Amino acid sequence: MKKKVIAVVAALLVTGSVFTGCGQKDKASSASAGKGKTLYFVPIVDTGAYWSPMKKAAQDEAKALGYELVFKTSPSNEPQKNEKHLGFVDEAIQNSAAGIAVAPMDPDMFDKKIKEVKDANIPVVTFDADVKTKGNRTSYVGTDNKLAGEELGKQAAQYLKDKGIKSGKIAMAAVNLTQTTMTYRQAGIKSGFEKVMGDDAKSFTWLEPIQDNDQAAESKKQLEGQITANQDMVAVFSLGSEGPDTGVMEAIKSQNKAGKIYHFGFDYTPTWENGISTGLITGIVDQDSYSIGKTVIDVLDKKIKGEKVDENYPVSVKWVPADKIVDYGKEKQKQFTTETK
Known part of the structure; x- marks a missing residue:
């Protein structure tokens, strides 16, 4: 009788250890599944x-x-x-x-x-x-930012050619001029512009680019200064983000240059819609x-x-004219x- 009791207890202990082992394994599997x-x-x-x-x-x-x-x-x-x-x-x-x-x-x-x-x-x-x-x-x-810049530069050059504009000053505004995307866009814009403008490209002068750290008031102030000093400015490029987009449009408006200085931008934003009817934006290239x-x-x-x-x-990228x-x-x-x- 004693031997039977001992056998039953041993069996229960073995069974219990198996159940415990399974439980620990399940918990471990669950934990690893979350990693x-x-x-x-x-x-x-x-x-x-x-x-x-x-x-x-x-x-x-x-x-x-x-x-x-x-x-x-x-x-x-x-x-x-x-x-x-x-x-x-x-x-x-x-x-x-x-x-x-x-x-x-x-x-x-x-x-x-x-x-x-x-x-x-x-x-x-x-x-x-x-x-x-x-x-x-x-x-x-x-996006290949240099190619995207080229597309915008080409579209801008063609627009100016269609308007009969063959010389003048050109400005640029960006959040951060040393940021990789911005350096590539700058190079691309100039390259695309020269490809379409041809020999007349030499008659345009690129002004010192503006950096505003995404502060519209800063790009507005700097561009206003450039417009005042360069009355023959014909175009400005904003290279992406709300600061330069807004600052450039406000500067063009404050200097009464809408329809005289053409504005080309990067990426769609509802902000552009505020400048369409007043001629503060000419066209953009947009990324998906x-x-x-x-x-x-x-x-x-x-x-x-x-x-x-x-x-x-x-x-x-896709070219989207203002209208x-x-x-x-x-x-x-x-x-x-x-x-x-």
């Missing part, structure tokens, strides 16, 4: 007509694919912006992110850090701008930023799953609403 599902998304900023749709697209796609998306960015006027964003990438590495997407503001400064991501075996996608060493990142998603945000997440997901990805995912901007904006809003459902 590796965090993506970091580090844009230059996350507000405005260009960045906001990109952010929304990344959020929607990450959620649909089962990832937690961590956004990290800083204001345009952040004094140590490059260093701060490099710190965000460090944080992602330390937290063993499944993938990292970053818009590098300086191709050299971010190059080494992106390689650190690669060395940590974390897929890294650059977007909006690229790093110096292409082999340091997994893929690049976005929603597509950029979605594609970035898709590429990271494919790479995480071990699928093949391309080195580059180019996003083209088409309102309708174009409505179509973009429809697309955005449909895609975010």
